[in-house]
Amino acid sequence: xxxxxxxxxxxxxxxxxxxxxxxxxxxxxxxxxxxxxxxxxxxxxxxxxxxxxxxxxxxxxxxxxxxxxxxxxxxxxxxxxxxxxxxxxxxxxxxxxxxxxxxxxxxxxxxxxxxxxxxxxxxxxxxxxxxxxxxxxxxxxxxxxxxxxxxxxxxxxxxxxxxxxxxxxxxxxxxxxxxxxxxxxxxxxxxxxxxxxxxxxxxxxxxxxxxxxxxxxxxxxxxxxxxxxxxxxxxxxxxxx
Numbered sequence: 001x002x003x004x005x006x007x008x009x010x011x012x013x014x015x016x017x018x019x020x021x022x023x024x025x026x027x028x029x030x031x032x033x034x035x036x037x038x039x040x041x042x043x044x045x046x047x048x049x050x051x052x053x054x055x056x057x058x059x060x061x062x063x064x065x066x067x068x069x070x071x072x073x074x075x076x077x078x079x080x081x082x083x084x085x086x087x088x089x090x091x092x093x094x095x096x097x098x099x100x101x102x103x104x105x106x107x108x109x110x111x112x113x114x115x116x117x118x119x120x121x122x123x124x125x126x127x128x129x130x131x132x133x134x135x136x137x138x139x140x141x142x143x144x145x146x147x148x149x150x151x152x153x154x155x156x157x158x159x160x161x162x163x164x165x166x167x168x169x170x171x172x173x174x175x176x177x178x179x180x181x182x183x184x185x186x187x188x189x190x191x192x193x194x195x196x197x198x199x200x201x202x203x204x205x206x207x208x209x210x211x212x213x214x215x216x217x218x219x220x221x222x223x224x225x226x227x228x229x230x231x232x233x234x235x236x237x238x239x240x241x
Contacts, residue, residue, distance in 0.1 A: 030045060031074055031082045032045075033061070033083070036217055040219075042061075043083055044057065044058055047103050051192070052192070055222060057072075057103040058219055058221055058225075059074065060072070060169060060176075061087075062171050064151050065148070066089075067092075067093050068091065068148070069092070069094050069146060070083070070096070071096050072097060072098055073095060073097070073110075075102065075106050077110040078107075080108075080110035080111060081110050092111075094117050095119070096119045096167075097119070097128075098166060098167050098168065098178065098181070099165050100120075100124045100127035101181070101192075104181075105120075108135075108136065117138060118138065119139070119144055120139060121140060121157055121167050124139075140155070142156065143157070153169065153171050154169065158205075159200055159207060161182045161201040161204045162180075162201070162221070163181070166180060166181065168208055170212055170215070175215055175217060177208075177215050179220050179230065181221030182221070183218060184230065185222060185225075186223075186224070186229065187233075190238070201234070202235045202237075202239045205235050205238075206235055216228075
């Protein structure tokens with residue numbers, strides 16, 4: 001009887017360890033990677049700011065058929081190196097930058113050093129150049145489609161909001177969206193409005209919601225992920241009362 005209880009206890013502990021590994025597969029001082037679903041991961045890194053202190057910044061990783069795509073780099077090259085190392089032998093087909101701020105592209109040099117192609121809205125490339133950032137290599141205007149394994153990954157520009165160039169990423173097969181800083185976490189404030197168009201912001205997000213009514217996973221630029229309620233919250237936050 002004691003031996004059976006011992007074995008059962010060991011199995012419970014083992015399952016608990018596996019569960020923790022699944023929910024938080026990587027963690028260091030520079031970078032965290034959390035599993036959201038079988039193929040979707042959120043990467044979290046940190047940016048020191050004058051106005052908001054140390055800010056956690058999100059990106060998204062999609063894995064399929066031993067291939068990967070990354071939305072936004074971590075906030076520095078060291079954290080980017082950790083992310084690339086975590087992906088190991090998986091082929092990183094692309095890194096997509098969702099707007100020109102440092103929390104999206106400050107770790108881009110490390111991706112280029114590893115031969116990984118980068119993509120961004122042409123306006124993002126223009127603004128990154130004006131701000132003396134490392135430039136994404138490949139530009140597009142309204143829409144970009146990249147195949148990751150047998151699935152299509154979309155990146156699309158819907159209009160101005162957090163910045164004039166912000167885009168969102170969407171994986172139809174996963175019903176998963178990386179909203180970047182265009183989308184707010186629940187209960188968030190308006191945040192950095194230095195380059196924002198607050199009048200157009202709710203209109204832009206309403207267009208995103210209309211385009212992808214089936215979305216189930218939404219990862220914002222900062223804070224906890226959720227579902228389409230994040231779109232509704234962002235629309236309400238910037239709609240003039």
